[in-house]
Amino acid sequence: MTASSAMVEALIAEVSAIVQIEEHTRQAFRAVPRHLFIPPVGQAFTPEGDHRLIDRDADPDDWWSAVYSDTSVVTQLDDGATDITDITEGAGECTSSASAPSTVADLLRWLDPLSGHRVLEVGTGTGWSAALLTHIVGAGHVTSIEVDRTIADQAAKNLAAAGLHARLIVGDGAEGFPDQAPYDRVHVTCGVRTVPYAWLEQCRPGAVIVLPYCPGFGTGHGLRLVVTPDGSAHGRFPGFASYMMMRSQREPADLPPRDLDAEHRLTTTMDPRTIAFAPPGADLAIAALTGLTSVGGYTEDEEGGLYRLWLSSPADPYSWGTVKWRPHSTDYDIYQAGDRPLWDEVTDAYFRWVSWGKPGRERFGMTVTEEGQRVWLDMPDQVIG
């Protein structure tokens, strides 16, 4: 079986109901069949967060409908250590996927690739976005780097099956690929906390770098940087983008144990969900002001349902904090350990954001130089962190 044009047009219609899809991306979706890049068995994740195993042989209709809908398909768990058929909740960290078509369309819109552009891609994955880019900018103009050899080998086969030629490199995309520099566009499809300066060094002035900025606090944000003649780059956050982290920028897995019987117990009357469910502008501000990461979720314990927010400072020395919300409570337990009082830092940052008039994500931006990166509000000279 092969994809009918009706399936592709239905996918384009579904994506355009969610995000703006550029004409070059529509044409590329038509020219580069997604099914050639999706393995026979994978895990389909819908935008609502449901996930299920899709198996082309066992249930072909389900597989084809996942491939031609706005669904991301996870193709690897735990860098390959956990079998992809294991769909037990929390069984494995997703480490490679074919991103959802609406996410791909967003990044390509921000990237604005033109015919003849020289493109560096970081995170080849299945090779689908490298193939789309090749269709847009032309054969031989795309260099795509993948850190995982098994994933890269499969991507090479997928591109060959689609009859497209992109230069595939196995390595750490944080270093870029100077041999093919200077680039006009850098398309990053793994989450980045710290923008590697190597990407700027390998770009010509006016080049655009699009990346999922995932500082680890709250949601992820698309970042569109423009490289300037002095070798720095400035840009804003045009929308949502959440990706699996670049390997070298993942949070360390072996954090010290968190002892909830520690004597650091305090209480707050502030509902921790005010912070946990704050809008993207607040997430950006808190991440920039504190450098902290967070995770949260509803769970159950012997006393019933609760929401717990965890905070941690990735930098050495390690600090952490946690706040627990329960229905009908008027105050909530806080535990904080380490040198930094993280709940206090986070609430201070949140109320600074409130005092600025609660600016949305689009009012923030970032400047990157050889010395590092700075987040600003409205103008590059109004640095916040």
Ligand SMILES: C[S@@+](CC[C@H](N)C(=O)[O-])C[C@H]1O[C@@H](n2cnc3c(N)ncnc32)[C@H](O)[C@@H]1O
């Ligand atoms: C979401 S997937 C990429 C999706 C892909 N563009 C596609 O169209 O299928 C993220 C990929 O980034 C890769 N990756 C993670 N860290 C990397 C690094 N430092 N350098 C290059 N690739 C990396 C992962 O192995 C994974 O395959």
